[in-house]
Amino acid sequence: MSQQQGPRIPRVPQIFSGIESNKNCYEPMVVSIGPYYHGKLDGFLEMEKSKCNMVRGFVQQSGKHNIEELYKTVEDVAEVARRCYDEDGSVILNDMTEFTKMMFLDVLRSLMKLRFGSDEEGIKLIKDFIKHIRAMPRQRVSCRKKISKFFSKTIPRISISNYSAKDLEMGEYYGASHLLELFHMHFVTSVDKNVTVDSSRTSLYRYHPAMDLRRVGIHFKPSKTSQFTDVQFKPTWLAGRLQIPALTIDDSTKPLLLNLVAYEACLGDNDKLWVTSYICFMDSLIDQPEDVRVLRSQGVLIVTLGSEEEVARLFNEVANYLVPNPLAFNKVKKGHRITL
Incomplete structure (x- = not known):
């Protein structure tokens, strides 16, 4: 490199x-x-x-x-x-x-x-x-504004937009060098307070499929943001609730994930493999089409194209050859293992 x-x-x-x-x-x-x-x-x-x-x-x-x-x-x-x-x-x-x-x-x-x-x-x-x-943002119109601002910053002497300064407020995206980096910044928080590094052995354990988690009383809920780092486990009186960002499954999903993974690989920093770690996390949750059905019924997966079998295959194919940061989402691992 x-x-x-x-x-x-x-x-x-x-x-x-x-x-x-x-x-x-x-x-x-x-x-x-x-x-x-x-x-x-x-x-x-x-x-x-x-x-x-x-x-x-x-x-x-x-x-x-x-x-x-x-x-x-x-x-x-x-x-x-x-x-x-x-x-x-x-x-x-x-x-x-x-x-x-x-x-x-x-x-x-x-x-x-x-x-x-x-x-x-x-x-x-x-x-x-x-x-x-081949990357599809979930919020297309807002992303148009971000791209417009991106160009006006890169080539400042050319006016390209009628948006007001308020409409184009996106200071956290000013560091983007190109469009794929901007999309990555859109899906990954620069500072994530909910994800901490923990070197304990718990972090090395794998997750369990969605069906297994549901059997022991763990439910799923969409996170409040679309950022792949926004994965949390909330203990409840009976068991727990796993909050995961909702993901739309359509013909752009696979290219989106693969391009973001390729971008992270080029960074050469294990601590920044958040999309990679998210994909491996989802692949652990999805072992069979029935796991897709569970996540779909609770709003975590929004499937607009393909069957549950195809969605399960998609995550298996995208996660193939990927190595996540083993310390990612460690609070989630600890929380659901205590419940199990």
């Missing part, structure tokens, strides 16, 4: 991208953004042509910028952006002029949609980004 300082946008580690059944979860589907797939997939050639039309449309409709001014704005940050990517010998990364042109078209296409699009078009833009990095 490169030791360069500053923001990085690395490739998906081979241990993940090499799994054939998951490969399409990492490859762009609608539009190629950035250098890694630029010019490499024939299906995106028409979309590349449309980017030029969108640039012209942006300049015409903004009424504030000429094309030379816009290009200079991107050119000023292009070298910094290029250093964020892994060197792979590709022409686009070695030719600064071509890289700047690619970045200019990609940025302006995105700004065009955000600046002049309707709410429906803004949501479609987010879906396009999601199909590129």
